[in-house]
Amino acid sequence: MLLVATACGLPRDTGTTLADVRGGVLRVGVTDNPPWVAVAGDEQPAGAEAVLVTRLAERLGARVEWYPGSESELMAAVKDRVLDLVVGGLTADAPWTKEASLTKPYVTMRTLVAAPAGVRVPGDLTGQRVAVTGGTAEVAALTSEGADVVAVPEVTGDEGLPVVVGEWRLTELGLTASRHELGAADHVWALPPGENGWQAEVERFLLGLSHAEVVRLLVAAERAEAGR
Protein backbone atom coordinates (compact mmCIF):
# COMPACT_ATOMS: atom_id res chain seq x y z
CA MET A 1 0.00 0.00 0.00
CA LEU A 2 2.82 2.38 0.95
CA LEU A 3 4.66 1.82 -2.32
CA VAL A 4 1.56 2.38 -4.41
CA ALA A 5 0.69 5.49 -2.40
CA THR A 6 4.16 6.94 -2.73
CA ALA A 7 4.15 6.19 -6.45
CA CYS A 8 0.88 8.10 -6.85
CA GLY A 9 2.38 11.12 -5.09
CA LEU A 10 0.31 10.68 -1.92
CA PRO A 11 -0.17 12.42 0.41
CA ARG A 12 -1.08 15.47 -1.63
CA ASP A 13 -1.37 19.12 -0.54
CA THR A 14 -4.79 20.59 0.13
CA GLY A 15 -3.42 23.61 -1.74
CA THR A 16 -0.64 23.67 -4.31
CA THR A 17 2.49 24.49 -2.29
CA LEU A 18 4.70 21.59 -3.39
CA ALA A 19 3.81 22.08 -7.06
CA ASP A 20 4.44 25.83 -6.81
CA VAL A 21 7.78 25.44 -5.05
CA ARG A 22 9.15 22.75 -7.33
CA GLY A 23 10.95 24.60 -10.09
CA GLY A 24 9.51 27.88 -8.81
CA VAL A 25 9.93 30.13 -5.81
CA LEU A 26 10.35 29.10 -2.17
CA ARG A 27 9.09 31.90 0.10
CA VAL A 28 10.81 31.58 3.47
CA GLY A 29 10.08 33.60 6.61
CA VAL A 30 13.15 34.03 8.82
CA THR A 31 13.60 35.18 12.40
CA ASP A 32 17.01 36.21 13.69
CA ASN A 33 18.18 33.49 16.11
CA PRO A 34 21.91 32.78 15.69
CA PRO A 35 23.47 30.38 15.08
CA TRP A 36 20.30 28.84 13.57
CA VAL A 37 19.40 31.88 11.48
CA ALA A 38 21.27 35.20 11.38
CA VAL A 39 19.52 38.10 9.68
CA ALA A 40 21.67 41.19 9.12
CA GLY A 41 20.51 44.18 7.10
CA ASP A 42 19.86 43.52 3.45
CA GLU A 43 22.26 40.64 3.21
CA GLN A 44 21.11 37.12 2.53
CA PRO A 45 20.34 35.42 5.86
CA ALA A 46 23.12 33.22 7.25
CA GLY A 47 23.13 30.45 9.85
CA ALA A 48 22.70 26.68 9.90
CA GLU A 49 19.03 26.66 8.94
CA ALA A 50 19.53 29.25 6.19
CA VAL A 51 22.09 26.89 4.66
CA LEU A 52 19.66 23.98 4.98
CA VAL A 53 16.87 25.98 3.32
CA THR A 54 19.19 26.75 0.39
CA ARG A 55 19.98 23.04 0.06
CA LEU A 56 16.30 22.11 0.10
CA ALA A 57 15.63 24.74 -2.58
CA GLU A 58 18.41 23.30 -4.74
CA ARG A 59 16.89 19.83 -4.40
CA LEU A 60 13.59 21.19 -5.68
CA GLY A 61 15.09 23.51 -8.30
CA ALA A 62 13.56 26.50 -6.55
CA ARG A 63 14.73 30.08 -6.04
CA VAL A 64 14.55 31.29 -2.39
CA GLU A 65 12.86 34.54 -1.41
CA TRP A 66 13.66 35.56 2.17
CA TYR A 67 11.18 37.45 4.35
CA PRO A 68 12.59 38.56 7.73
CA GLY A 69 10.10 39.25 10.49
CA SER A 70 8.98 38.42 14.01
CA GLU A 71 7.53 34.99 14.69
CA SER A 72 4.05 36.47 15.21
CA GLU A 73 4.08 38.14 11.80
CA LEU A 74 5.56 35.19 9.98
CA MET A 75 3.20 32.59 11.52
CA ALA A 76 0.16 34.67 10.54
CA ALA A 77 1.50 34.68 6.98
CA VAL A 78 2.33 30.97 6.83
CA LYS A 79 -1.18 30.14 8.06
CA ASP A 80 -2.69 31.48 4.85
CA ARG A 81 0.10 30.15 2.63
CA VAL A 82 1.64 33.55 1.92
CA LEU A 83 4.88 31.92 3.07
CA ASP A 84 5.85 28.31 2.34
CA LEU A 85 8.19 27.88 5.28
CA VAL A 86 9.28 29.63 8.49
CA VAL A 87 12.66 28.97 10.13
CA GLY A 88 14.55 30.56 13.00
CA GLY A 89 15.63 28.00 15.61
CA LEU A 90 12.00 27.02 16.29
CA THR A 91 11.47 24.27 18.83
CA ALA A 92 8.76 21.61 19.07
CA ASP A 93 7.17 23.28 22.12
CA ALA A 94 6.48 26.46 20.09
CA PRO A 95 2.92 27.74 20.62
CA TRP A 96 2.14 28.12 16.91
CA THR A 97 0.18 24.91 16.37
CA LYS A 98 -3.02 26.83 15.48
CA GLU A 99 -1.30 28.84 12.75
CA ALA A 100 1.27 26.45 11.40
CA SER A 101 2.12 22.80 11.10
CA LEU A 102 5.36 22.08 12.93
CA THR A 103 7.50 19.40 11.33
CA LYS A 104 8.70 16.31 13.11
CA PRO A 105 11.79 17.38 15.16
CA TYR A 106 14.88 16.85 13.00
CA VAL A 107 17.54 17.35 15.65
CA THR A 108 17.75 17.56 19.44
CA MET A 109 20.36 19.87 20.94
CA ARG A 110 21.15 19.82 24.64
CA THR A 111 22.25 22.79 26.74
CA LEU A 112 24.89 21.79 29.25
CA VAL A 113 27.20 23.04 31.92
CA ALA A 114 30.73 22.45 30.58
CA ALA A 115 34.19 23.16 31.86
CA PRO A 116 37.31 24.54 30.15
CA ALA A 117 40.63 22.72 30.70
CA GLY A 118 41.77 22.85 34.30
CA VAL A 119 38.32 23.61 35.73
CA ARG A 120 36.29 20.97 37.52
CA VAL A 121 32.50 21.00 37.72
CA PRO A 122 31.32 19.73 41.11
CA GLY A 123 28.47 17.21 41.37
CA ASP A 124 26.35 19.79 43.15
CA LEU A 125 26.11 23.28 41.64
CA THR A 126 25.01 24.95 44.88
CA GLY A 127 27.14 28.04 45.44
CA GLN A 128 29.25 27.29 42.34
CA ARG A 129 30.02 30.25 40.06
CA VAL A 130 28.87 29.46 36.50
CA ALA A 131 29.12 31.74 33.45
CA VAL A 132 26.06 31.97 31.23
CA THR A 133 24.84 34.27 28.45
CA GLY A 134 22.71 36.95 30.12
CA GLY A 135 19.03 37.25 29.36
CA THR A 136 18.47 33.58 28.53
CA ALA A 137 16.22 30.94 30.11
CA GLU A 138 19.37 29.14 31.28
CA VAL A 139 19.93 31.90 33.87
CA ALA A 140 16.74 30.81 35.63
CA ALA A 141 17.59 27.13 35.23
CA LEU A 142 20.98 27.73 36.85
CA THR A 143 19.50 29.80 39.67
CA SER A 144 17.05 27.03 40.48
CA GLU A 145 19.99 24.64 40.84
CA GLY A 146 21.43 27.04 43.41
CA ALA A 147 24.40 28.15 41.28
CA ASP A 148 25.98 31.57 41.58
CA VAL A 149 25.15 33.02 38.14
CA VAL A 150 27.78 35.07 36.33
CA ALA A 151 25.98 36.66 33.38
CA VAL A 152 28.24 37.47 30.42
CA PRO A 153 27.36 39.03 27.03
CA GLU A 154 28.81 36.00 25.24
CA VAL A 155 30.33 32.77 26.46
CA THR A 156 33.87 32.41 25.10
CA GLY A 157 35.36 29.62 27.21
CA ASP A 158 37.98 32.00 28.60
CA GLU A 159 36.02 32.85 31.74
CA GLY A 160 37.99 30.40 33.86
CA LEU A 161 34.66 29.11 35.15
CA PRO A 162 32.23 26.37 34.27
CA VAL A 163 30.05 27.72 31.43
CA VAL A 164 26.62 27.02 29.96
CA VAL A 165 26.72 26.22 26.22
CA GLY A 166 24.82 24.38 23.51
CA GLU A 167 26.34 20.95 22.96
CA TRP A 168 27.63 21.89 19.47
CA ARG A 169 30.12 24.36 20.97
CA LEU A 170 32.00 21.82 23.11
CA THR A 171 34.71 20.88 20.59
CA GLU A 172 35.09 24.36 19.17
CA LEU A 173 35.64 25.97 22.59
CA GLY A 174 37.67 23.05 23.96
CA LEU A 175 35.19 22.31 26.72
CA THR A 176 34.38 19.12 28.58
CA ALA A 177 30.72 18.32 29.22
CA SER A 178 29.62 17.83 32.80
CA ARG A 179 26.59 15.76 33.73
CA HIS A 180 24.54 18.90 34.40
CA GLU A 181 22.05 19.22 31.56
CA LEU A 182 19.89 22.35 31.69
CA GLY A 183 17.58 21.49 28.83
CA ALA A 184 17.14 19.85 25.45
CA ALA A 185 15.48 21.52 22.47
CA ASP A 186 13.80 19.56 19.65
CA HIS A 187 14.21 21.69 16.56
CA VAL A 188 11.45 22.04 13.98
CA TRP A 189 10.42 24.11 10.98
CA ALA A 190 6.97 25.61 10.50
CA LEU A 191 4.87 24.98 7.39
CA PRO A 192 1.39 25.93 6.19
CA PRO A 193 -1.12 23.53 7.78
CA GLY A 194 -2.69 20.89 5.54
CA GLU A 195 0.02 21.04 2.88
CA ASN A 196 0.80 17.42 3.62
CA GLY A 197 2.63 16.64 0.38
CA TRP A 198 4.92 19.61 0.95
CA GLN A 199 5.32 18.67 4.60
CA ALA A 200 6.30 15.09 3.66
CA GLU A 201 8.88 16.47 1.21
CA VAL A 202 10.40 18.85 3.79
CA GLU A 203 10.41 16.23 6.54
CA ARG A 204 12.03 13.67 4.24
CA PHE A 205 14.81 16.22 3.65
CA LEU A 206 15.17 17.12 7.35
CA LEU A 207 15.11 13.55 8.65
CA GLY A 208 17.91 12.71 6.22
CA LEU A 209 20.23 15.02 8.17
CA SER A 210 22.56 13.50 10.75
CA HIS A 211 23.18 15.06 14.14
CA ALA A 212 26.86 15.50 13.23
CA GLU A 213 25.94 17.36 10.05
CA VAL A 214 23.77 19.84 11.95
CA VAL A 215 26.55 20.33 14.54
CA ARG A 216 28.99 21.04 11.69
CA LEU A 217 26.65 23.69 10.23
CA LEU A 218 26.12 25.30 13.65
CA VAL A 219 29.86 25.50 14.31
CA ALA A 220 30.43 27.04 10.88
CA ALA A 221 27.66 29.55 11.62
CA GLU A 222 29.22 30.47 14.97
CA ARG A 223 32.60 31.06 13.26
CA ALA A 224 31.10 33.20 10.52
CA GLU A 225 29.27 35.23 13.16
CA ALA A 226 32.48 35.73 15.18
CA GLY A 227 34.39 36.73 12.04
CA ARG A 228 32.04 39.60 11.36
Added chain:
Amino acid sequence: MRMYDRFELPPDKAALHRRAIRLEWWTIVFFATAVGLLAVTLGQSQAMKAAWIEDMLGLVPPAAFLIAARYRNRTPNDRFPYGYHRSVSVAFLAGSVALLGLGGYVVYDSIVRLLARERPPIGLVEILGHRFWLGWLMIVVLLATMVPAILLGRAKQRIARELHDKVLFADAEMNRADWLTAGAAVLGIAGIAVGLWWADAVAALIIGADIVRDGVRTTRGAVADLMDNKPRVVDGSREHPLPGRLLSAVLDHDWITDARLRLREEGHVFVGELIVVPSPGTDRLVERLEALERFARDFDWRVHDLVVAPVSRIDT
Protein backbone atom coordinates in the same frame (compact mmCIF):
# COMPACT_ATOMS: atom_id res chain seq x y z
CA MET B 1 -46.25 -15.46 49.23
CA ARG B 2 -42.73 -14.48 50.17
CA MET B 3 -42.35 -10.77 50.66
CA TYR B 4 -38.62 -10.47 49.91
CA ASP B 5 -38.14 -12.74 47.00
CA ARG B 6 -34.72 -13.08 45.46
CA PHE B 7 -34.70 -13.22 41.69
CA GLU B 8 -32.49 -15.60 39.70
CA LEU B 9 -32.28 -15.81 35.93
CA PRO B 10 -33.25 -19.20 34.48
CA PRO B 11 -30.13 -21.38 34.04
CA ASP B 12 -29.75 -20.81 30.28
CA LYS B 13 -30.18 -17.03 30.68
CA ALA B 14 -27.77 -16.99 33.61
CA ALA B 15 -25.15 -18.63 31.39
CA LEU B 16 -25.79 -15.95 28.76
CA HIS B 17 -25.45 -13.26 31.40
CA ARG B 18 -22.11 -14.66 32.54
CA ARG B 19 -21.02 -14.58 28.90
CA ALA B 20 -22.15 -10.95 28.65
CA ILE B 21 -20.05 -10.09 31.71
CA ARG B 22 -17.00 -11.68 30.09
CA LEU B 23 -17.68 -9.75 26.87
CA GLU B 24 -17.94 -6.51 28.81
CA TRP B 25 -14.60 -7.10 30.50
CA TRP B 26 -13.10 -7.70 27.06
CA THR B 27 -14.73 -4.48 25.89
CA ILE B 28 -13.05 -2.55 28.69
CA VAL B 29 -9.68 -4.13 27.85
CA PHE B 30 -10.22 -3.29 24.17
CA PHE B 31 -11.18 0.34 24.74
CA ALA B 32 -8.34 0.92 27.19
CA THR B 33 -5.88 -0.48 24.61
CA ALA B 34 -7.42 1.61 21.83
CA VAL B 35 -7.19 4.77 23.94
CA GLY B 36 -3.49 4.06 24.49
CA LEU B 37 -2.75 3.22 20.84
CA LEU B 38 -4.55 6.28 19.49
CA ALA B 39 -2.83 8.55 22.02
CA VAL B 40 0.52 7.45 20.59
CA THR B 41 -0.49 8.05 16.96
CA LEU B 42 -2.47 11.28 17.52
CA GLY B 43 0.38 13.66 16.79
CA GLN B 44 -0.59 17.26 16.06
CA SER B 45 -3.57 16.25 13.95
CA GLN B 46 -7.12 17.02 15.03
CA ALA B 47 -8.39 14.31 12.71
CA MET B 48 -8.15 11.43 15.16
CA LYS B 49 -9.17 13.30 18.29
CA ALA B 50 -12.86 12.46 17.88
CA ALA B 51 -12.06 8.76 17.55
CA TRP B 52 -9.98 9.03 20.68
CA ILE B 53 -12.56 10.85 22.85
CA GLU B 54 -15.07 8.30 21.60
CA ASP B 55 -13.03 5.40 22.82
CA MET B 56 -12.91 7.00 26.26
CA LEU B 57 -16.70 7.44 26.29
CA GLY B 58 -16.95 3.84 25.09
CA LEU B 59 -15.84 2.76 28.56
CA VAL B 60 -19.03 4.12 30.16
CA PRO B 61 -21.64 1.54 29.03
CA PRO B 62 -19.58 -1.58 29.84
CA ALA B 63 -18.65 -0.08 33.21
CA ALA B 64 -22.33 0.72 33.88
CA PHE B 65 -23.28 -2.83 32.89
CA LEU B 66 -20.69 -4.42 35.17
CA ILE B 67 -21.65 -2.23 38.12
CA ALA B 68 -25.36 -2.99 37.58
CA ALA B 69 -24.50 -6.71 37.30
CA ARG B 70 -23.14 -6.61 40.85
CA TYR B 71 -26.28 -5.01 42.25
CA ARG B 72 -29.23 -6.29 40.24
CA ASN B 73 -29.56 -9.67 42.05
CA ARG B 74 -29.33 -8.44 45.61
CA THR B 75 -32.14 -9.60 47.84
CA PRO B 76 -34.75 -6.94 48.57
CA ASN B 77 -34.50 -5.53 52.07
CA ASP B 78 -36.16 -3.01 54.34
CA ARG B 79 -34.53 -0.08 52.63
CA PHE B 80 -35.09 -1.30 49.05
CA PRO B 81 -38.28 -3.38 49.32
CA TYR B 82 -38.57 -3.73 45.53
CA GLY B 83 -35.03 -5.07 45.24
CA TYR B 84 -32.26 -3.79 43.03
CA HIS B 85 -33.50 -4.59 39.52
CA ARG B 86 -33.75 -0.92 38.70
CA SER B 87 -29.95 -0.65 38.85
CA VAL B 88 -30.07 -2.07 35.31
CA SER B 89 -32.41 0.75 34.24
CA VAL B 90 -30.11 3.32 35.83
CA ALA B 91 -27.14 1.84 33.97
CA PHE B 92 -29.19 1.95 30.77
CA LEU B 93 -29.74 5.67 31.29
CA ALA B 94 -26.02 6.22 31.95
CA GLY B 95 -25.06 4.29 28.81
CA SER B 96 -27.61 6.15 26.67
CA VAL B 97 -26.48 9.55 27.87
CA ALA B 98 -22.89 8.58 27.08
CA LEU B 99 -23.95 7.63 23.55
CA LEU B 100 -25.81 10.91 23.13
CA GLY B 101 -22.86 12.88 24.49
CA LEU B 102 -20.52 11.15 22.08
CA GLY B 103 -22.73 11.97 19.10
CA GLY B 104 -23.05 15.58 20.23
CA TYR B 105 -19.31 15.91 20.59
CA VAL B 106 -18.58 14.46 17.15
CA VAL B 107 -21.13 16.79 15.49
CA TYR B 108 -19.87 19.86 17.38
CA ASP B 109 -16.24 19.06 16.65
CA SER B 110 -16.75 18.55 12.93
CA ILE B 111 -18.86 21.68 12.50
CA VAL B 112 -16.21 23.76 14.29
CA ARG B 113 -13.53 22.25 12.06
CA LEU B 114 -15.52 22.95 8.92
CA LEU B 115 -16.33 26.55 9.89
CA ALA B 116 -12.72 27.26 10.81
CA ARG B 117 -11.70 25.74 7.46
CA GLU B 118 -9.16 23.83 9.47
CA ARG B 119 -6.65 21.97 7.32
CA PRO B 120 -5.40 18.96 9.27
CA PRO B 121 -1.61 18.65 9.05
CA ILE B 122 -0.18 15.13 9.07
CA GLY B 123 3.56 14.63 8.77
CA LEU B 124 5.99 11.75 8.50
CA VAL B 125 6.72 9.14 11.12
CA GLU B 126 9.79 7.00 11.56
CA ILE B 127 9.45 3.43 12.80
CA LEU B 128 12.39 1.02 12.94
CA GLY B 129 14.29 3.15 10.45
CA HIS B 130 11.42 3.29 7.95
CA ARG B 131 10.00 6.69 7.15
CA PHE B 132 6.45 6.99 5.99
CA TRP B 133 3.42 9.23 6.20
CA LEU B 134 1.75 9.15 9.63
CA GLY B 135 -1.65 9.06 7.88
CA TRP B 136 -1.03 5.48 6.71
CA LEU B 137 -0.21 4.43 10.26
CA MET B 138 -3.39 6.14 11.53
CA ILE B 139 -5.45 4.22 8.97
CA VAL B 140 -3.87 0.93 10.05
CA VAL B 141 -4.51 1.66 13.75
CA LEU B 142 -8.11 2.73 13.06
CA LEU B 143 -8.82 -0.38 10.97
CA ALA B 144 -7.30 -2.51 13.71
CA THR B 145 -9.60 -0.99 16.32
CA MET B 146 -12.64 -1.49 14.08
CA VAL B 147 -12.46 -5.30 14.00
CA PRO B 148 -12.96 -6.02 17.73
CA ALA B 149 -15.64 -3.30 17.95
CA ILE B 150 -17.65 -5.00 15.18
CA LEU B 151 -17.28 -8.48 16.69
CA LEU B 152 -18.04 -7.39 20.28
CA GLY B 153 -21.02 -5.30 19.17
CA ARG B 154 -22.62 -8.15 17.21
CA ALA B 155 -22.17 -10.71 19.98
CA LYS B 156 -23.61 -8.31 22.57
CA GLN B 157 -26.61 -7.35 20.47
CA ARG B 158 -27.64 -11.02 20.16
CA ILE B 159 -27.28 -11.67 23.89
CA ALA B 160 -29.07 -8.40 24.73
CA ARG B 161 -32.18 -9.49 22.81
CA GLU B 162 -32.31 -12.85 24.57
CA LEU B 163 -31.68 -11.43 28.02
CA HIS B 164 -33.94 -8.41 27.52
CA ASP B 165 -30.93 -6.37 28.67
CA LYS B 166 -31.14 -2.79 27.51
CA VAL B 167 -27.78 -1.72 28.94
CA LEU B 168 -26.07 -4.39 26.93
CA PHE B 169 -28.05 -3.24 23.91
CA ALA B 170 -27.03 0.40 24.39
CA ASP B 171 -23.45 -0.78 24.71
CA ALA B 172 -23.73 -2.76 21.46
CA GLU B 173 -25.00 0.44 19.82
CA MET B 174 -21.98 2.24 21.25
CA ASN B 175 -19.68 -0.32 19.64
CA ARG B 176 -21.47 0.18 16.35
CA ALA B 177 -21.06 3.95 16.70
CA ASP B 178 -17.42 3.36 17.48
CA TRP B 179 -16.54 1.35 14.41
CA LEU B 180 -18.60 3.66 12.22
CA THR B 181 -16.67 6.73 13.40
CA ALA B 182 -13.40 4.86 13.03
CA GLY B 183 -14.48 4.05 9.46
CA ALA B 184 -15.34 7.70 8.90
CA ALA B 185 -11.93 8.72 10.20
CA VAL B 186 -10.30 6.26 7.77
CA LEU B 187 -12.22 7.83 4.87
CA GLY B 188 -11.31 11.27 6.21
CA ILE B 189 -7.60 10.50 6.33
CA ALA B 190 -7.78 8.95 2.86
CA GLY B 191 -9.43 12.24 1.81
CA ILE B 192 -6.60 14.23 3.39
CA ALA B 193 -4.11 12.03 1.53
CA VAL B 194 -5.58 13.11 -1.81
CA GLY B 195 -5.74 16.74 -0.67
CA LEU B 196 -9.40 17.12 0.38
CA TRP B 197 -9.15 19.01 3.66
CA TRP B 198 -12.91 18.85 4.34
CA ALA B 199 -13.33 15.09 3.78
CA ASP B 200 -12.55 14.22 7.36
CA ALA B 201 -14.94 16.70 8.95
CA VAL B 202 -17.79 15.90 6.56
CA ALA B 203 -17.51 12.14 7.11
CA ALA B 204 -17.44 12.67 10.88
CA LEU B 205 -20.46 14.98 10.66
CA ILE B 206 -22.61 12.39 8.90
CA ILE B 207 -21.65 9.63 11.32
CA GLY B 208 -22.08 12.03 14.27
CA ALA B 209 -25.64 12.82 13.22
CA ASP B 210 -26.39 9.08 13.09
CA ILE B 211 -24.99 8.59 16.60
CA VAL B 212 -27.04 11.52 17.93
CA ARG B 213 -30.17 9.87 16.50
CA ASP B 214 -29.31 6.60 18.25
CA GLY B 215 -28.47 8.46 21.45
CA VAL B 216 -31.77 10.37 21.46
CA ARG B 217 -33.70 7.14 20.87
CA THR B 218 -31.99 5.18 23.65
CA THR B 219 -32.10 8.11 26.11
CA ARG B 220 -35.82 8.52 25.49
CA GLY B 221 -36.22 4.79 26.01
CA ALA B 222 -34.25 4.89 29.26
CA VAL B 223 -36.22 7.84 30.64
CA ALA B 224 -39.50 6.23 29.59
CA ASP B 225 -38.48 3.03 31.41
CA LEU B 226 -37.85 4.99 34.58
CA MET B 227 -41.26 6.62 34.03
CA ASP B 228 -42.75 3.09 34.09
CA ASN B 229 -43.95 3.02 30.52
CA LYS B 230 -45.42 -0.15 29.09
CA PRO B 231 -42.64 -2.69 28.53
CA ARG B 232 -41.03 -2.43 25.10
CA VAL B 233 -38.71 -4.80 23.28
CA VAL B 234 -35.03 -4.36 23.89
CA ASP B 235 -34.37 -2.04 20.94
CA GLY B 236 -37.43 0.04 21.85
CA SER B 237 -38.98 -0.38 18.41
CA ARG B 238 -42.36 -1.83 19.55
CA GLU B 239 -44.36 -2.91 22.57
CA HIS B 240 -43.26 -6.09 24.27
CA PRO B 241 -45.74 -8.91 23.43
CA LEU B 242 -45.54 -10.56 26.87
CA PRO B 243 -48.11 -8.46 28.83
CA GLY B 244 -50.77 -9.00 26.16
CA ARG B 245 -50.13 -12.74 26.00
CA LEU B 246 -50.20 -13.07 29.78
CA LEU B 247 -53.48 -11.17 30.06
CA SER B 248 -55.22 -13.39 27.53
CA ALA B 249 -53.90 -16.48 29.34
CA VAL B 250 -55.33 -15.12 32.60
CA LEU B 251 -58.68 -14.41 30.97
CA ASP B 252 -58.78 -18.04 29.80
CA HIS B 253 -59.40 -19.12 33.41
CA ASP B 254 -63.13 -19.92 33.63
CA TRP B 255 -63.54 -18.37 37.12
CA ILE B 256 -62.27 -14.99 35.92
CA THR B 257 -64.77 -12.73 34.19
CA ASP B 258 -62.55 -9.71 33.68
CA ALA B 259 -58.94 -8.72 34.31
CA ARG B 260 -56.49 -5.84 33.92
CA LEU B 261 -52.71 -6.13 33.92
CA ARG B 262 -50.31 -3.28 34.66
CA LEU B 263 -46.62 -4.03 34.17
CA ARG B 264 -43.43 -2.03 34.24
CA GLU B 265 -39.85 -2.92 33.45
CA GLU B 266 -37.32 -3.19 36.20
CA GLY B 267 -34.14 -4.11 34.41
CA HIS B 268 -34.51 -7.65 33.11
CA VAL B 269 -37.84 -8.34 34.81
CA PHE B 270 -41.42 -7.14 34.65
CA VAL B 271 -43.16 -6.09 37.85
CA GLY B 272 -46.72 -4.92 38.48
CA GLU B 273 -50.30 -5.67 39.40
CA LEU B 274 -52.90 -8.05 38.09
CA ILE B 275 -56.48 -7.08 38.92
CA VAL B 276 -59.08 -9.79 38.42
CA VAL B 277 -62.88 -9.97 38.73
CA PRO B 278 -63.82 -13.48 39.93
CA SER B 279 -67.21 -14.77 38.80
CA PRO B 280 -69.80 -14.51 41.60
CA GLY B 281 -69.76 -17.38 44.07
CA THR B 282 -66.22 -18.57 43.29
CA ASP B 283 -65.09 -20.94 46.02
CA ARG B 284 -61.59 -21.17 47.56
CA LEU B 285 -60.82 -17.68 46.25
CA VAL B 286 -57.57 -17.12 48.18
CA GLU B 287 -56.11 -20.44 46.99
CA ARG B 288 -57.15 -19.65 43.43
CA LEU B 289 -55.51 -16.22 43.60
CA GLU B 290 -52.28 -17.70 44.93
CA ALA B 291 -52.33 -20.31 42.20
CA LEU B 292 -52.91 -17.55 39.67
CA GLU B 293 -49.82 -15.70 40.90
CA ARG B 294 -47.73 -18.88 40.51
CA PHE B 295 -49.26 -19.40 37.07
CA ALA B 296 -48.25 -15.90 35.98
CA ARG B 297 -44.71 -16.29 37.26
CA ASP B 298 -44.29 -19.66 35.55
CA PHE B 299 -45.70 -18.15 32.36
CA ASP B 300 -42.43 -16.39 31.57
CA TRP B 301 -39.17 -15.89 33.44
CA ARG B 302 -39.53 -12.14 33.13
CA VAL B 303 -42.71 -12.01 35.22
CA HIS B 304 -41.36 -11.48 38.70
CA ASP B 305 -43.01 -9.41 41.43
CA LEU B 306 -46.71 -9.62 40.58
CA VAL B 307 -49.44 -8.58 43.01
CA VAL B 308 -52.79 -10.22 42.29
CA ALA B 309 -55.80 -8.31 43.59
CA PRO B 310 -59.46 -9.42 43.35
CA VAL B 311 -62.13 -6.77 42.84
CA SER B 312 -65.86 -6.95 42.30
CA ARG B 313 -65.82 -4.90 39.13
CA ILE B 314 -63.45 -2.82 37.00
CA ASP B 315 -64.60 0.66 35.99
CA THR B 316 -63.13 1.93 32.79
